[in-house]
Amino acid sequence: MSQDHSLNPESFPQDPAKATQEGKHKYIGLWFFLGGETVLFACLFATYLALHQSTAGGPSSQDLFGLELVFIMTILLLTSSLTSVYAIYHMKNNNFKKMQLWFGITALLGIAFLACEIYEFAHYIHEYEFTFRSSAFGSAFYTLVGFHGGHVVFGLSWLIALMVRNAKRGLSLYNAPKYNTFAIYWHFIDVVWVFIFTVVYLMGMVS
Amino acid sequence: MTDHTNKLNSFRRHKQKEEMKHQVITFALMIIFTLIAFLVVAAGMDKTYVIPVILTLAVVQVGFQFYYFMHMKDKGHEVIAALIYGGIWIAIITILTFTTIIWW
Secondary structure: OOOOOEOOOOOOOOOHHHOOHHHHHHHHHHHHHHHHHHHHHHHHHHHHHHHOOOOOOOOOHHHHOOHHHHHHHHHHHHHHHHHHHHHHHHHHOOOHHHHHHHHHHHHHHHHHHHHHHHHHHHHHHHHHOOOOOOOHHHHHHHHHHHHHHHHHHHHHHHHHHHHHHHOOOOOEOOOHHHHHHHHHHHHHHHHHHHHHHHHHHHHHHHO | OHHHHHHHHHHHHHHHHHHHHHHHHHHHHHHHHHHHHHHHHHOOOOHHHHHHHHHHHHHHHHHHHHHHHOOOOOOOOHHHHHHHHHHHHHHHHHHHHHHHHOOO
C-alpha cells in the first residue's frame, strides 16, 4: 500500500467504515445488494405461502414443527445480531482486539444456529421421511429455509475469512469498511429469519 | 491541542456509549416481541386473532432491526431507505400476486 491507513487516536475518524471514498461505495453497494435480496426472499416466501397446503398426503406443517427448537434458533440469531453491534461499537472506539472478540462470539452463535438447523432437517428426513421431493410443501419449505441457511453459511465463511486475514494487521481504514459491510449483511440475515419464524413456523402451527 | 483532542474523544466516546445503550434497549424489546409472538401461538388462541398479531410483531421487530441495528435512522441514509423500500414494495406485490391471483 502506498498510504499508511493505520489508525492512531489523533487522526481517528468518527466512523472508520465510511471515512474513505471506497468505504462509502462499499456501504451503498451492500445496501443495493440487500434491496435485491429482499426481492429474492419475497419470491421464495410467496411460493411457500402459495404451496404450503399442498402436502400430497405427506406430513403437514402441524405434524412437523415444534416451538422449542425454533425458539432456541431465534434467540441464537437475535443474540448474534447484538454481538455484532458490540463489535462495531468497539471498531468505532478503535479497539481491534475487542472487535475481534465480539465478532468471534457472533461466529460461534451463527455456528450454533446452523447446527440446530441441520439437526432440524435431519430430524424431518429420518423421523417423518419429509424431504425436498415429498410434496410441493416440502420443496417450498426446504428452498426457503435452506436458502436462508445458505446465507448463514456464506456469512460465516465471510466473517471467518475477514477475521483470519486481518488478525495480524489490526484495524485500518482499509479493512474497517469490510467488517462493517459484513455486520449489515448479518443483520439482514436476522431480518429474514424474523419473517421465517413468523410466517413459516408460527403461522404453520396455528393454521 | 492534545487537550482539545482528548476532549473531543471523550465527547465521542460518551455519544457512542449513549448509542450503545439504545441498541441494548432495542435488543431487549426485540426479545420481548419474540416472546410474545411465541406465547400467543403456544396459548392456542383463535387463528383469526393470532395471525395479525404475530405479523405486526414481526414488522415492528424488523423496523427496529433496520432503523437501530442497521443505522437507517442516522443522517445520510435517504438513498439506502429508497433501495430497501423499493425492495419491500416489490416484495409486497409479489406476495399479494402469488397468494391471491395465481391459480395453483
